[in-house]
Amino acid sequence: MSARGKHRRSKARPFVRGFVAVGTGGAALVLPIMGATGAGAAQPAQVTQVAREAQATVPQVQLVTHKVASGETLSKIAKKHSVSGGWKKLYKANSAVIGTDPARLRPGLTLTVGTKTVQTPANEVKAAPAAEPAATPAAEPAAEKTYTNDLDGWIKEALDIMAQNGIPGSYDGIHRNVMRESSGNPQATNNWDSNAVAGTPSKGLLQTIDPTFQAYHVPGTSMDPFDPVANIAAACNYAADKYGSIDNVNGPY
Structure with missing residues (x-):
């Protein structure tokens, strides 16, 4: 019996041009090697897009x-x-x-x-949720506010008008100055001081002279300086301009 020959199975080696031979028994199956154009190549583009969105x-x-x-x-x-x-x-x-x-x-x-x-950053801006249409309540007629025809009512009405026009002042500040200037008499007139001598006597609850009343007159009030509400509003408007508020006035002004 002749001696058994010794044979070595050659190892599969890759071809030099991107192919590899795989043994299949009789023939060699040639497969291409996955190159840089595979799925991993999209990653740099994705990173760039994220960076742009962040910027x-x-x-x-x-x-x-x-x-x-x-x-x-x-x-x-x-x-x-x-x-x-x-x-x-x-x-x-x-x-x-x-x-x-x-x-x-x-x-x-x-x-x-x-x-x-x-x-x-754009990626931090959140879209506001769509607001649901609110039911429109039936409109009710607003009740007209009334004021008493006395010092208390005049001050309260003037305060409401002042608030609408952004003029500062409190009930106590107005009342204190009214009592000092006119003792609450809307027809009070000063006929003896320097203003009176100059032909512009002080008038009304807060004793304003005509030029001051006209310069600081508040729209929506009477043009009569003896009108108590108009007099208070104009005087408080003047005091706000000169002293910050009628509350800061504690003497002749």
């Missing part, structure tokens, strides 16, 4: 607020933040927070003093 920004409008400190007034805050329209515009925008008396600012209140535009 994109959208302008967003934000409110600028101010926290009231002790001793601050609307005039000071409006000047500090360069509010267009001054303290009246500032009060109008924050009347729901301040209340009916602009001169009495409570420390700790947060007021809106303007807006600013900031750039926010």
Whole structure:
């Protein structure tokens, strides 16, 4: 019996041009090697897209607020933040927070003093949910407010008109000055002081002279300086311009 020959099975080796031979018994099956154009090639493009989205920004409008400190007034805050329209515009925008008396600012209140535009990454901006249409309630006629025809009623009516026009002042501040100036007499006239000598006597509850009454007259009130409501409103408007509020007046003004 002849000696069994020794044979070695040759190992499969890759072809030099991107192919590999795989044994199949008799024939060699040639398969291409996966190149750089496969699924992994899309990753750099995906990373670039994410980076672009992260860098994109959208302008967003934000409110600028101010926290009231002790001793601050609307005039000071409006000047500090360069509010267009001054303290009246500032009060109008924050009347729901301040209340009916602009001169009495409570420390700790947060007021809106303007807006600013900031750039926010686009991928952080969330679309606001669509608002559901609200049911419209049936309109009810507003009851007309009435006032008594006396000092109490005149002051209360004047305060409501002042609030609509952003004029500061309180019931106590008005009442105190009325009692000092005219003792509550709407027809009071000063015929002896320097104004009277100059031909412009002081008139009415808060003793305004005609030029001052006309300059600080509040729209919607009478042009008669002896009209108690018109006299109070005009005098408080003048006091707000000169002293910040009628509440700050404790003597002749």
